[in-house]
Amino acid sequence: MTVRIAASILAADFAALGDAIGAVERGGADLIHVDVMDGHFVPNISIGVPVVTSIKRIAKVPLDVHLMITDPDRYIEAFAKEGAAMISVHAEVLPHLHRTIHAIKDLGAQAGVVINPATPVASLVDIAEDVDYVLVMSVNPGFGGQRYIPRSDAKVREVRSLLDRARNPAPVEVDGGVDRHNAGRIVAAGAEILVAGSSIFHTPDPAQATRELRAAAEQGLPSPTLHE
Ligand code: DX5
Ligand code: ZN
Numbered sequence: 500m501t502v503r504i505a506a507s508i509l510a511a512d513f514a515a516l517g518d519a520i521g522a523v524e525r526g527g528a529d530l531i532h533v534d535v536m537d538g539h540f541v542p543n544i545s546i547g548v549p550v551v552t553s554i555k556r557i558a559k560v561p562l563d564v565h566l567m568i569t570d571p572d573r574y575i576e577a578f579a580k581e582g583a584a585m586i587s588v589h590a591e592v593l594p595h596l597h598r599t600i601h602a603i604k605d606l607g608a609q610a611g612v613v614i615n616p617a618t619p620v621a622s623l624v625d626i627a628e629d630v631d632y633v634l635v636m637s638v639n640p641g642f643g644g645q646r647y648i649p650r651s652d653a654k655v656r657e658v659r660s661l662l663d664r665a666r667n668p669a670p671v672e673v674d675g676g677v678d679r680h681n682a683g684r685i686v687a688a689g690a691e692i693l694v695a696g697s698s699i700f701h702t703p704d705p706a707q708a709t710r711e712l713r714a715a716a717e718q719g720l721p722s723p724t725l726h727e
Contacts, residue, residue, distance in 0.1 A: 502716040503529035503692045504709055505563050505672065508554070509545060510643045510696030511705075516550075517557050523699060526709030530563040530585070532674070532694045534643075535578075537568035540592055541641035548577045555582035563587075563692075565613065565674065567640045572599055579606035587611030587634045587672075590622050600629050611672065615639060616648050620657040627665035632692065633658050637685075638675030643696040647676030652688040659689030679715035686719030 506528040511519035520531055531554065536545040555562060561584035568574065571588040578586055586608045593599050596612065603610035609631035612623060616636055623633060635658055637651035651673065658671050670691035677685060678698035685693060693716055702708040 500691060500720055502686055502690075502713065502720065503670075504713050504716070505530035505532040505692055505694045506699050506705075506709060507532040507534060507643065507674070507694050507696035508700075509534040510700035512700075513546075516554060519700060519705065520554060520558050522705040523709050524559050526699075526706030527713060528560060528699075528709050530561055530692070531558050532563045532565060532696075533583070534696075535564060535566050535568060535574075536641065540569045540589065541567045543641045548574070548581055551578060551583060552581045561585065563672075563694075565634065565694075568592075572602070575599070575603050575608075576606060579603065579608045583608055585609040585611060585632065587613045587632070589613045589615065589640075590626075591615055591618055596626055597629065600626060604631070613640075613674075614654075614658075616651070616654075620654060620661060623658065623661060627661050628667055630662075630667070630669050632669050632672055633662065634672040634674055634694075635690070636675055637673050637677065640675070644701070645676055647678075647681050651675075652684060655685060655688040655690050677712075679711050682712055682716040683719035686716045688719075 506523035538544040563585040564583040600610045611632040613634040638645035672692035673690045674694035677695045699708045
């Protein structure tokens with residue numbers, strides 16, 4: 500098991516995105532997490548396809564695009580073509596989730612399903628075999644800088660066990676309120692990708708904050724088995 504850090508640029512200075520991405524890459528970020536919000540599914544509006552096009556040109560690590568929009572089917576092709584390596588869609592807005600997940604895969608991206616804090620893990624039962632990752636929201640989506648909802652640990656465990664029962668090694672990603680104080684216990688619950696915005700970018704040194712977050716997260720990994 501490994502931990503990947505996905506730096507959420509929602510918390511970065513949009514006038515200096517290139518510098519922000521460079522800093523977290525120096526700090527060892529594995530992914531750049533891009534939050535797309537439409538003002539309908541969530542109360543906020545953020546960024547869209549042209550920003551992905553621009554950051555794809557300069558980012559050295561893959562782009563993890565999180566679509567918080569009511570009609571993701573209309574946009575997945577554009578995000579995939581512009582270079583999103585991972586695209587996640589919310590279960591809450593998709594009556595034909597199976598079709599959407601396979602459409603993302605057919606476009607050559609990894610397909611993730613996101614569930615909000617009030618969405619039951621059971622809603623993933625019939626899609627668990629198909630997903631490349633599951634994103635557990637540990638805050639209600641729409642804004643950075645919110646507090647981690649403690650029940651999310653239990654949810655991560657439930658999703659991990661659901662994926663294991665489906666014999667799917669897909670990682671669990673956690674998004675919202677992740678910092679160096681709770682990262683270890685979220686990883687101990689079974690998360691392998693941690694999204695972090697404020698705890699990385701709202702610090703004087705985002706590269707160092709990325710390193711510290713990874714170190715804290717790795718505390719939650721199972722201790723290596725000793726071989727004789
Ligand atoms: C929230 C977004 C998150 C957000 C996380 O709706 O999906 O990715 O940027 O920000 P922090 O880490 O500040 O909670
Ligand atoms: Zn996100």
